[in-house]
Amino acid sequence: MLFLARFILKGQSQAALVTASMAILGLVVPPAAWISAAAIVLVTLVNGPKSGLITTALSLLGAALFAFLIFSAPEVAVIFVLIAWLPAWLIASILRQTVSLAFSLQVLTLMSLLAVVMLYVLYPNMGELWREPLDIMVKQLAEQSTDFTLAELKQTEDWIIAFLPGLFASSIMFGTMLSLFLGRWWQAVFYNPGGFGKEFRSLNLGKVSALCAMALMLIAAIVDTVFALAMVTVVFVLYGIQALSLLHAAINIRQVNAAWLFLIYLIMFFVPHVLLLLMLAGFADPWLDLRQRIGQVADKT
Numbered sequence: 001m002l003f004l005a006r007f008i009l010k011g012q013s014q015a016a017l018v019t020a021s022m023a024i025l026g027l028v029v030p031p032a033a034w035i036s037a038a039a040i041v042l043v044t045l046v047n048g049p050k051s052g053l054i055t056t057a058l059s060l061l062g063a064a065l066f067a068f069l070i071f072s073a074p075e076v077a078v079i080f081v082l083i084a085w086l087p088a089w090l091i092a093s094i095l096r097q098t099v100s101l102a103f104s105l106q107v108l109t110l111m112s113l114l115a116v117v118m119l120y121v122l123y124p125n126m127g128e129l130w131r132e133p134l135d136i137m138v139k140q141l142a143e144q145s146t147d148f149t150l151a152e153l154k155q156t157e158d159w160i161i162a163f164l165p166g167l168f169a170s171s172i173m174f175g176t177m178l179s180l181f182l183g184r185w186w187q188a189v190f191y192n193p194g195g196f197g198k199e200f201r202s203l204n205l206g207k208v209s210a211l212c213a214m215a216l217m218l219i220a221a222i223v224d225t226v227f228a229l230a231m232v233t234v235v236f237v238l239y240g241i242q243a244l245s246l247l248h249a250a251i252n253i254r255q256v257n258a259a260w261l262f263l264i265y266l267i268m269f270f271v272p273h274v275l276l277l278l279m280l281a282g283f284a285d286p287w288l289d290l291r292q293r294i295g296q297v298a299d300k301t
Contacts, residue, residue, distance in 0.1 A: 005186040015039050023084070024063060035179075045092050053089060064076075083172050088176055102204060108176060113234050138153045138154060174237050205238070243275060246278060
């Protein structure tokens with residue numbers, strides 16, 4: 001995808017073209033939306049927040065035109081601005097100013113937690129938009145299943161619908177993170193080869209973040225509400241990234257074959273509990289300095 005990055009860096013019109021076209025493609029192929037926001041990230045990191053904002057505005061015009069010509073719905077472009085481009089631009093601006101990946105992710109997490117609160121306060125019935133398709137799925141499952149009754153499946157459906165606003169916020173957060181990482185990697189390839197890998201592997205969210213996250217999880221366990229679980233889901237996204245940072249650092253320090261990294265990712269896909277164990281290590285890392293300990297073991301062997 002480096003050819004895209006080269007094209008983006010040629011100018012704001014080229015960057016806007018990539019951003020707008022990837023956004024429209026993202027309606028059919030969702031990962032393309034991450035590339036769209038990553039273009040905003042790259043421009044912002046390299047040329048500054050003002051340039052990134054201008055590119056966002058140009059992309060809005062381009063996406064509105066594409067959406068009008070293809071779907072007769074130019075308002076689709078506004079949706080991308082709100083949920084993809086502006087968060088990516090803001091976090092990229094913070095990263096450029098602070099040069100701290102950890103702080104940038106912490107700010108993104110705080111924004112996502114606030115988004116969860118706002119969604120449940122302003123749009124508590126947001127999940128009802130998916131009631132009809134879920135009703136169809138529940139009826140089909142009830143007809144095919146001998147283990148669950150229609151009433152039990154309906155209860156699960158109600159829970160999912162109540163949880164959807166939180167899931168939406170955490171999904172936007174995750175997508176923004178991926179866009180930030182892709183844009184940062186593109187920047188490193190051209191201006192600091194290998195820099196993003198070192199930056200990601202050294203990610204440490206610190207003791208305060210860990211304590212706040214654990215306090216939130218404790219409160220959620222006591223309160224036991226969908227809203228509290230939605231807040232914890234946002235924290236899990238953050239510490240899932242911290243867990244992957246530790247994993248990559250361990251593989252790099254131990255100098256083992258990269259195939260092991262692929263294997264562990266594959267195991268996590270089928271056994272998510274492995275990621276939870278890594279997340280626990282992420283919570284403990286600020287106190288135990290696991291990277292240093294892994295390095296000391298590696299030196300002895």
